[in-house]
Amino acid sequence: MRLRMNNEYRPYIVYAKRRETPTVVELSLEPQDGVRPDFIPGQFVNISLPEVGPEAKSYTIASTPLDELIVVAVREAGDFSQALCGRKVGEEVLLSEPLGYFYPEDAQTPRVFVAGGIGVMPFVSIARAGSGASTILLYSNRAAHDVPFHAMLSELERENKNFSVKHFITRENSPLHGAVNGRIGPEHLARALQDYPEGNFFLCGSIIFVRDMRLVLKDLFVPEERIYTESFF
C-alpha cells in the first residue's frame, strides 16, 4: 500500500491519557478535521510542539488501522517527551503523516521481534493488528515494574497460539513468571534462529541495543535481507 506523504503537520486533540508504567504515558489523539490517516502497523508519526522548539520528534503508532484514534506511548526522558506527556486532555499537538518502513512485508513469514524497552512500540501495533505468521517477541527491560504493555502482550499471547513473548529483565531479579534475569544474548538469538529457521528478524530499541543485536545476528550468519532495524534516538 502506498501512503500519501507530505510535510504538513495537522492538529490533533488529546482525547484520552493514561499512565501505562511509572515512566510511560499513553496518549490517544483525535484528528481535529475528523480524518484519521491510513497507516501500516509499525509506522510512526513526527510530533511537533511549537512551544518546545522547532524540532519534531518521532513516536510510533501504538494503535491499529481499525482504531479510530492515533495512539502513542511516550517514555518520559528529556524536555520534549516530558512536555508531550504533560499535555492535558483537550489540548493540541501537531502530527505529520505516518512514516517509515519498519513492518513485515508479508503475512506468512515467521517473525522474531527483538525489543529494548520502549522499542517494543512497533511490535505492539503489529501484534495487535494480528496475522497468521508465527511470531516470538524477545523483550528486554530494566525492571519488572516498568515493562510497557506487559498486560496487553500477555493477553495477546493467551488469545493467539502463534504469538509468544519471552521477557528479559536486566537490572534486578525478576518476579515476572518465566523471565530471564539478564540481557538478550547470543544463545537466545541462536535459539530463536533454530526455532524460526525461515524467520525474519525485526530489531527495535536504542541505537546501541539495535547495533548489538544486529552484530550477534551477523555472527550467526543471518543474511542482511532477513534483518530489519529501527533505532529510537
Ligand SMILES: Cc1cc2nc3c(=O)[nH]c(=O)nc-3n(C[C@H](O)[C@H](O)[C@H](O)COP(=O)(O)OP(=O)(O)OC[C@H]3O[C@@H](n4cnc5c(N)ncnc54)[C@H](O)[C@@H]3O)c2cc1C
Ligand atoms: C522512528 C522512531 C520512533 C520512535 N518511537 C518512540 C515511541 O513510540 N515512544 C517513545 O517514547 N520514544 C520514541 N522514539 C524516541 C523519541 O523520538 C525521542 O527521541 C524520545 O522521546 C526522547 O526525546 P527527548 O527530547 O524527550 O529526550 P532527549 O533530549 O533526546 O534526551 C534527554 C536525556 O534523556 C536520556 N534519554 C533519552 N531517552 C531515554 C530513555 N529511553 N531512557 C533513559 N534515558 C533516556 C538522554 O540520554 C538524555 O540524557 C522514537 C524515535 C524514532 C527515531
